[in-house]
Amino acid sequence: MNINDISFKQFIGADFLLENEIAEELYHEHASQMPIIDYHCHLSPEDLANDRQFKTLTEIWLEGDHYKWRAMRANGIEEKFITGNASDEDKFYKWADTVPFTLRNPLYHWTHLELRRYFGINDILNADTARAIYTEATSKLNTKEFSSRNILRKMNVEVVCTTDDPIDSLEHHIKLKKEFEIKVLPTFRPDKAYAAENVPGYLKYIERLSELTGVHIDSFSALIEALEKRILFFHENGCRLSDHGLEQFYYEKVTPSEVNKIFLKVMGGSALAAGELHKFKYAVLIALSKLYHRQGWTQQYHIGAIRNNNERMLRVLGPDTGFDSIGDFSQARTLSQFLSHLDNSDQLAKTILYNLNPSDNETIATMIGNFNHGSVAGKVQFGSGWWFLDQKDGMERQMNTLSNMGLISHFVGMLTDSRSFMSYPRHEYFRRILCNLIGKDVVNGEIPYDIELLSGMIKNICYYNAKNYFNF
The missing domain is CATH 3.20.20.140 (Metal-dependent hydrolases)
Structure with missing residues (x-):
């Protein structure tokens, strides 16, 4: 085709x-x-x-978000990466691993709308793009524009x-x-x-x-x-x-x-x-x-x-x-x-x-x-x-x-x-x-x-x- x-x-x-x-x-x-x-x-x-001022993308994006938590659990992610004591970066990477599996769930739309509208990031979030997206968004969050x-x-x-x-x-x-x-x-x-x-x-x-x-x-x-x-x-x-x-x-x-x-x-x-x-x-x-x-x-x-x-x-x-x-x-x-x-x-x-x-x-x-x-x-x-x-x-x-x-x-x-x-x-x-x-x-x-x-x-x-x- x-x-x-x-x-x-x-x-x-x-x-x-x-x-x-x-x-x-x-x-x-x-x-x-x-x-x-x-x-x-x-x-x-x-x-x-x-x-x-939010310190990381995880802090503003995954804190208290039950929608994402439920999706991560459905994807078999350990609780320490959801509500536990894993690092912000590791939590985000586990969320990025989950995103491709949210196709046809509104989370897939919301995730990419939010990346575009807040940060101007047009990439598709997945395991391969996670590090670059996390770094760019977190860097912007640490500017006064994102208070x-x-x-x-x-x-x-x-x-x-x-x-x-x-x-x-x-x-x-x-x-x-x-x-x-x-x-x-x-x-x-x-x-x-x-x-x-x-x-x-x-x-x-x-x-x-x-x-x-x-x-x-x-x-x-x-x-x-x-x-x-x-x-x-x-x-x-x-x-x-x-x-x-x-x-x-x-x-x-x-x-x-x-x-x-x-x-x-x-x-x-x-x-x-x-x-x-x-x-x-x-x-x-x-x-x-x-x-x-x-x-x-x-x-x-x-x-x-x-x-x-x-x-x-x-x-x-x-x-x-x-x-x-x-x-x-x-x-x-x-x-x-x-x-x-x-x-x-x-x-x-x-x-x-x-x-x-x-x-x-x-x-x-x-x-x-x-x-x-x-x-x-x-x-x-x-x-x-x-x-x-x-x-x-x-x-x-x-x-x-x-x-x-x-x-x-x-x-x-x-x-x-x-x-x-x-x-x-x-x-x-x-x-x-x-x-x-x-x-x-x-x-x-x-x-x-x-x-x-x-x-x-x-x-x-x-x-x-x-x-x-x-x-x-």
Whole structure:
């Protein structure tokens, strides 16, 4: 076969993922120019406050990256080269050995997009190129151009919303507000405030919350009082979003006296039965949701992950080390009841729902339509493809489902949901996929070639919808 007889696009060339001229026009002339609002991520505010300078490519690229860790484990790499005490250089070479095996995994795209967009390195990463790439990228990282803050400037980031526990001091956010022109705002993530399944850990957390707020937490109402104080503190420091990680929603009818009794039981050191635990979580979440509504916040719910599946590795490495997966929890009924309860008293805040199980796409896309009304366009949102679904197929399925059953024109678009400063090309990835979906529809005669209409929708999804929705 003569390679010159085959017509194909360059790998990650200018028209990567763009299948026709309409898609190319929409991306290059409209989507690519939009700033980034990264309204949900796990970047370290401390790193930004200190304008951290990363010493090596391994440090910025492999620290905390569960996607890469899982791929390396699947490739038979020893744990010492993943989360262990091997040198940064040796860890990187093991990652480079793994990259050729990630073909058709989004990691192959992300890896090479990141090398190109951050460092201008166009080589394919493998064992043969690893040393030269490591040396060149690490050398650049040691220049001021690649400090944490300059990376955000380089990637045209306008707003970053980190993920922060209610007991966080927000000292780094306060410093950044004075020193950094890019908005770095906290997000209220109170998962530990209702994680009563781990009684010893929960008691320690409540003790810390009590010390911080000056509230003697001896009742359920006192718990909510303390959390409200932290909400007000977060609001004063720019927070406009909350976030929650749930396996599934809860809806349990429970009286004030009953939930107080449950709270006192756990505060006494006793484990809760499953039904008690669900009632307690429901009561805390409902109370918090009403407080978010009062402040005009947006609440986010990430549902459907089953975490820490490997008990042996949980003992060795701890939680959040790459042993989570998609769960198959029942969602529709309790989600409906939860949202309806809040809507019934007109205390439903703007809400974004992210599901991890793609079989729930249609459930979520139709559920949001039940609770939208004239107060704001797209009040209840079907969030972007999340975690295992933030790849080409997952994004297309989410956007197609939203288009079929809702209004994609009001979609608030992409976020990184990442701990890595190297993840911003995922916004480019998303924008190319979005433009290609629309471009194919035009070519197929399914929507008109009205560039003013189409470009407006593209720019809204990439930027303006989020800017208007969150009121930063």
